Amino acid sequence: MATMGNGRRVAIVAGLRTPFAKSGTVFRSLTAQELGKLVVAELVQRTNLDPDAVETLVFGTVVPSVLAPNIAREVSLLSLLPKGIPAVTVSRACASANQAITDAADQILLGHADVAIAGGAESLSNVPILHSRGFADAVVAASRAKSAPKRLGALARIRPRDLVPVTPAIAEPSTGETMGQSAEKMAKINHIAREEQDQFALRSHRLAAAGTQDGRLAAEIMAVYVPPKFDTVATTDNGIRTDTTHEQMQALKPVFDRRYGTVTAGNSSPLTDGAAAVLLMSEEAARSAGYAPLAYIKSYAYAALDPGEQLLMGPVLATPVALDRAGLTLKEIDLVEMHEAFAAQVLSNLQGFESREWAQRAGYLHPVGEVDRARLNVMGGSIAIGHPFGATGARITMTLINELRRRGGQFGLMTVCAAGGMGFAMVVENAG
């Protein structure tokens, strides 16, 4: 992907996110659309972007609003931007923002665009609550009825149980397995002990707290002055526990398998509200507009496996392909950011990277290798920072790039696991 024979390279010029907030906390009054608009508005203002230069906007979201299904278009209709920017919403579960970024990058690489905004937003405080099938059927029948008595007759068929609303669960439509059950299964198959998971979660919190404290994470975060009262200013992620102890971690009960389970609320990522966006340009456009690129997209890959098997092992299949496409090996990677849906998932993925069997499944002879823990999620990850499904991919992109630049490293690798048995990996190169 580095070039496509036409000499074009895709530069990431800037990126920003809202603080990530546990659902039902500071952002509970905001929809995903509003969060998305806030972050894009700030990105446009902060980068002094010429709004007329923006040619496309791609946004990801996982739980779409029934009222505004194309969130990208609503975000692109932001008053700071001209109305003529085509916008598309993409959905690849937790890798949706990655999908947005790679779609935008592809458009740039193809020469279809020079400047694009990509990102994602999620509000798990505002999920659509559905009516039951029985209730919906009755209402539809009533609306079609030709006379008042028939209308009443249709509505009279509603039973008390029909009135119970349906809350969407984070479950696989194909297998019925919830995300947590899948993580639980992976922990068992890969023999990831509870203790190991708890330690990893603790590490995530500890490193994220340090990254917040020393301002490294702050570099990617905008302040959100929460409307309509503006009495709350969110400046940092509110899920990071600076004071949590190993004992507290151990005391938590497994959620998905109460008898034999090891996955707890503590070693999983929490339900989160937030948004993130990235500004992409062709290298040429960036230079002529006076922007210094932060990084170039070197390569990426998506992969998938049977969701009934190990739902969150996708990164293990995607990573060797992305590295191969970049012409690199893990040894040449200076920094790794892995999305942490569950500690069990990250640890399973890391195991998979070292496994010859998984390498062969991906079509390679040799395993990716052992990831140096000192280079992995050095400011924690989604377990501590939070995980607004549609936004996480853009968050990880910026976390990786900013830290890679601070360290003066050359190459960075990121992975994201996604529902449906999918995985994503991308290699970026520091633009120096």
Next chain:
Amino acid sequence: MTVTTPARGVEVAGKSGAMSLEVEDGVAIITMDLPNEPVNKLNQAVKDDFIDLMRRLDGDASIQAAVLISGKPDTFIAGADIEEFLEVKTAEDAERLSLDGQSLLDRLEQLRTPVVAAIHGACLGGGLETAMACAWRIGTDYPKTVLALPEVMLGLIPGAGGTQRLPALVGLRNALDMILTGRNVRAKKALQMGLLDELVHPSILRDTAVKRAREIGRGEKKRSVGRRELTMADLALEKNPAGRAIVFRQAREKVRKQTQGNYPAPPAAIDAVAAGYSLGREGGLSEEARLFGQMAVTAESRELIFLFFATSSLKKDTGVTGPAPSPREVRRMGVLGTGFMGAGIAAVSAMQGIAVRFKDVDHDRVAKGLKSVYDVLSDRLRKRQITRTQFDDQMALVGGTVDYSGFRGVDLTIEAVFEDLALKHRVLKEAEAEMPVRAVYASNTSSIPISRIAEASKRPERVLGMHFFSPVHKMPLLEIIVTPITAPEVTVTAVALGKRLGKHVIVVNDAPGFYTTRILAAYMNEAGRLLDEGASIEAVDRALLEFGFPVGPITLLDEVGIDVGGKIAGVLADAFGERFASSESMQRVIAAGRTGRKGGKGFFLYGKDGKKGGVDQSIYEFLPTGTARADVHPEEIQDRTVLAMVNEAVRCLEEGVLRSPRDGDVGAVFGLGFPPFRGGPFRYVDVHSPEMVIRRLEALNSRFAPRFVPAALLVEMAERRRRFYPLEGRPV
């Protein structure tokens, strides 16, 4: 006299060149498009042509109906040509003008061929009266399609049947509201009222009007009778004399309260409407004409019309003399300081689609500022002045920040931080380091000389003052202050921005207190001295309310902040000496730590909800004469405060702070609330004559020397028997 363009069958009629006629299948389409004018106005030539056209419609049996439509993009008819009013010398002349207009519209109403008004854009005054005489009214669903009878704003009343036809169409209460406020009614609301009969998309206006005209012409459809559905309240209050008596009484009471009896036009308008009910249409019309005649020659109307011309001429003023460079378009703006002023500036800018970077030192202040912006905009949403989408769009344009991120792209920055020179220097340097070289830097200071502020700048030629008034979204004035080195391009950019924000923009030269602050301080100081001498707070405020100011000076001081007033007084006393020396009362109140409304303690009491109560009697203990209060005649209070202001205004012109008397009058009326019906300080001098003003000043000076020494320019004008404005023709 009639030129036929054969190709399209369009005839351009008459002297005005405004009216063209084409006939489509029995329907005559009359298009009004006054040449060389941005809007359609009703002048004598247009009226003459109209009469010819009506004769033609009556005489041509092949024509069954007609449509009246405008060729202008955003106006139907904006009203009478006000310039013609300047030629009216007597009440009889004006009455005749009204009678002519009435008979023209009566004729339009009774025409054999029904006329349908196709209204797109502003339909005001005589324009609306014309539309109301038509058989049917179709408006467009378009933001600029508004209907109003704004005559009272010029000290007049509707004079072409408006006081009679409007109540007949929309009912008494709606009509009184429109006539007494002059406010714009949007098309949708006009439809609900019955003022419009149909509301259509602009693209089908013409076709719909032609279709409707034909239907009415053929008798397939009846002429409009306005509002059809009556509510219980309508029946109780409008459909019987007793109910109407209540409505009229309430209207008179409200007018009296709001105008302090200073404006004769609103009560006259009520009289004209009432005459229609008691005497019928005929009697009502002759009463309307008589009252219109009376109003047209009032001093109040003359001054309000003066202000109309003064503000119209300001709209064409680029802010620099001679050839002006083109202004820089402001797409992005920085606002430093998120206090009430900064928030107001951010809000009005966002309303015009400008992206605002809204900066203060910490998140809490930024949040508070954003809340103020939100409040201003949501008030507009609540009043349905904007839609939900517009509200969201405008709010999204304002981005809060605690650093200077985003300032690299700004075209202009307005600084609205606390009035402290060191602080202003610091933020200027910080902002300048981030801003593009060609960006403009404006300070919203109300008292610190701009040259002093510009001392900290690396590009002082790009620095000027933009003095907004509080609350920014309501106050119509912007005082721009330029220094000798301000670049013309910078001035015109700031002026153009001010106009875009909907302000009357005056440009003044840099001097302590500029213009408005300086003359206000002279006035306020004198009010303070009246307190020194024992006048009561209520008496001072009441006298100036009666004079026509919207609030009394002591109330104003509480609003502005007593400490701020003191600070300004100090700046001016340093610059101009003794005549600006602070009153004893003010010094003592400041020393007592009272700051006014913001501190919850001032000359007046403030409730927990911030509501203002009566005078805080405990304040008298700080005043020189204590609680002992003397009776000071209101006229003495008015004379001293107002003449102090007027004299200082003349000095500003004399010293070249002001460029023209026009700017001085507009500045005082729209920035300080100088009574509009008095025109402004310079009009005040002209009306009372410089000789008389000097006599009164000298009388005061003999008691309070030297602070009432007449301005040299005033003396010179008296000697040469000159006036600030020409006596004949357009004043400006």
